[in-house]
Amino acid sequence: MSTPDHADDESSAKSTKELRYEHPSGWLYLMKDSSEGLHLVIDTLLSASDREFTKSELAEAAGVSRHTVRAHLDTLLEHGIVESVADGKRFRFNLDSPVTQEICELNSAINAVGAGHVTVDSDTGRVVDE
Secondary structure (H helix, E strand, O other), rough: OOOOOOEEEEEHHHHHHHHHHHOOOOOHHOOOOOOHOHHHHHHHHHHHHOEOOOOOHHHHOOOOOOOHHHHHHHHHHHHHEEEEOOOOOEEOOOOOOOHHHHHHHHHHHHHHOOOOEEEEOOOOOOHHHO
């Protein structure tokens, strides 16, 4: 009776992972850098969808660095998730974008099953301690 070779299993998993990154889904493409705070930026935009932000204001409201916002802004603009206002100095969640509408629907569906209940101050976009 032979024992499984874990090195072969790890190699197979690695090549599968590499293939996923070589041919990403739209979701994987969007979230590829999520460890750098993109998920927090999108969450902030969802929580304060009626606000306009400068890069600094968005960074502060999301709890990330300005560098993080700058690093993801092109991707957010490219996919229509945010739109530029005030000559590119302010940005807002683009509620007319098909991608944004899908993000909002996904967020609503997840919230409907009880995930993540927080209160967000609509003026600042910050999470309020309860």
